[in-house]
Amino acid sequence: MVFSSLEFLFLFLPVMLLAYFSVPWRLKNIVLLLGSLFFYAWGEPVYVLLMLFSITINYFLALVIDRSPGTAKAKAAIVTSIATSLLLLGYFKYAGFVVGIINDVFGTDITDPHLPLPIGISFYTFQVLSYTIDVYRGRVPAQHNFIALAMYISLFPQLIAGPIVRYKDIVADLTGRSHSLALFSEGAQRFVVGLAKKVLIANGIGQLWEAAIATSEPSVALAWLGIVAFTFQIYFDFSGYSDMAIGLGRMVGFRFPENFDYPYISQTVTEFWRRWHISLGQWFRDYVYIPLGGNRVSYAKWVRNVFVVWFLTGLWHGAAWSFALWGVYFGVLLWMERSFLATVLARLPRPLRHIYVLLIIMISWTLFQLDTPGQILGYLGDMFGLSGVPLGNAEAAYLFRSNLVLLFVATIGSMPILRNLNRRIGTKPVVQRAALPVAHGFLLVASYAYLVDSSFNPFLYFRF
Numbered sequence: 001m002v003f004s005s006l007e008f009l010f011l012f013l014p015v016m017l018l019a020y021f022s023v024p025w026r027l028k029n030i031v032l033l034l035g036s037l038f039f040y041a042w043g044e045p046v047y048v049l050l051m052l053f054s055i056t057i058n059y060f061l062a063l064v065i066d067r068s069p070g071t072a073k074a075k076a077a078i079v080t081s082i083a084t085s086l087l088l089l090g091y092f093k094y095a096g097f098v099v100g101i102i103n104d105v106f107g108t109d110i111t112d113p114h115l116p117l118p119i120g121i122s123f124y125t126f127q128v129l130s131y132t133i134d135v136y137r138g139r140v141p142a143q144h145n146f147i148a149l150a151m152y153i154s155l156f157p158q159l160i161a162g163p164i165v166r167y168k169d170i171v172a173d174l175t176g177r178s179h180s181l182a183l184f185s186e187g188a189q190r191f192v193v194g195l196a197k198k199v200l201i202a203n204g205i206g207q208l209w210e211a212a213i214a215t216s217e218p219s220v221a222l223a224w225l226g227i228v229a230f231t232f233q234i235y236f237d238f239s240g241y242s243d244m245a246i247g248l249g250r251m252v253g254f255r256f257p258e259n260f261d262y263p264y265i266s267q268t269v270t271e272f273w274r275r276w277h278i279s280l281g282q283w284f285r286d287y288v289y290i291p292l293g294g295n296r297v298s299y300a301k302w303v304r305n306v307f308v309v310w311f312l313t314g315l316w317h318g319a320a321w322s323f324a325l326w327g328v329y330f331g332v333l334l335w336m337e338r339s340f341l342a343t344v345l346a347r348l349p350r351p352l353r354h355i356y357v358l359l360i361i362m363i364s365w366t367l368f369q370l371d372t373p374g375q376i377l378g379y380l381g382d383m384f385g386l387s388g389v390p391l392g393n394a395e396a397a398y399l400f401r402s403n404l405v406l407l408f409v410a411t412i413g414s415m416p417i418l419r420n421l422n423r424r425i426g427t428k429p430v431v432q433r434a435a436l437p438v439a440h441g442f443l444l445v446a447s448y449a450y451l452v453d454s455s456f457n458p459f460l461y462f463r464f
Helices: 006-022 026-041 047-068 072-106 121-136 145-154 165-174 181-214 222-251 269-275 278-289 297-316 321-346 351-367 373-385 394-402 404-413 419-426 429-453
Strands: none
Touching: 006 429, 026 047, 026 145, 026 394, 026 404, 047 072, 047 121, 072 121, 121 145, 121 278, 165 222, 181 222, 181 351, 181 394, 181 404, 181 429, 222 351, 222 373, 222 394, 222 404, 269 278, 269 321, 269 351, 278 297, 297 321, 321 351, 351 373, 394 404, 404 419
16 A cells, blocks of 8 residues: 555545544554554555564564663674564565576576565664664663554554654654644645655656657657656655655654755755755664764775665665666765865856756666666667667657646756745745645645546555
């Protein structure tokens, strides 16, 4: 079940909210836990047991760490926690990938297990690890209430597509959050905006990308049109999901961290990664990069740290060499920017720096989304006119005209223009009481209408 499905919008969410606000405080966490497990089991009826196993074993390991800080017993417990979590993630997500490598290198014929990927396993595994590691570091006490911990890890708003919510950031909300009509209204408005971004923009422009990669008459113009479309699709899809998660969290009293900050306005790749998937970048910084020594080591070790983090970041997104290459690609760029390229970029006019970032990002999305080296090189060859395709054709012109309004809306929506306008006029009573509710109501009705009428509603994060 995904947030943009009719089942979620018309069945699960209304029933969940009605049940949650109907019970006394002492039962609210139980309702959220049971609802979240049902939400996950809707698409993963067997793998919900895997998540419960991970929750249970790490619940007891954290108690061991908390009761014996700094001892050999605590060290054994944190090693067990990390090893268990990574082995579960590795087995279910990367077993087939590793088997393929072994077969290719050694000429063996080991059978690929073809394991279905548990949805959201990368997200909830990182949340489990942040919890036990922070307990070991003494930054938070262990959670003695099993229901509260299980609810934190399985909480349906952020379970399948983030943001990656660290335990220390919401520990107070687990047992003492407040509810109000104002907070619920704020969350509902945020959810509607995220739904509209996902349904009205990402889904719509995603069909342009699908047309570009499925064409039998490629051209340079069509290749660029396609990658521009995917650049918008993945942003509005992912940031829309984060908006919906943050909104749902606020509706039930949680304040989740922001996950996107208009990344396509960035002037450097380094800035882009401060604005894109913020919770993932911060997780790798705090639990991998800094423990390796960060930048407080020799230059050679710092370079090693950068490439280790970005290789792992790539593989976190999917079990394929294309994802590893995507991570290394960004590792090289960030190393170059921090070593010497930032000085060069600082001398360029802002528009040129912006073009540089957008070009780098669009190239990166071909590595991210296309599966094989042949597909990647073929598409890049089309983009840069190296494969002998014409500069333009009738199909490219038709698709451009047909999607011109949507491309314009996506361009405006990827910049903070509307946010700044809302901040400027949103405090006026007439806007709060009339204009904003009407605007959100229109977005909600339009999103519902699209979902009822269209069958194109892809879920981009099944590989995560």
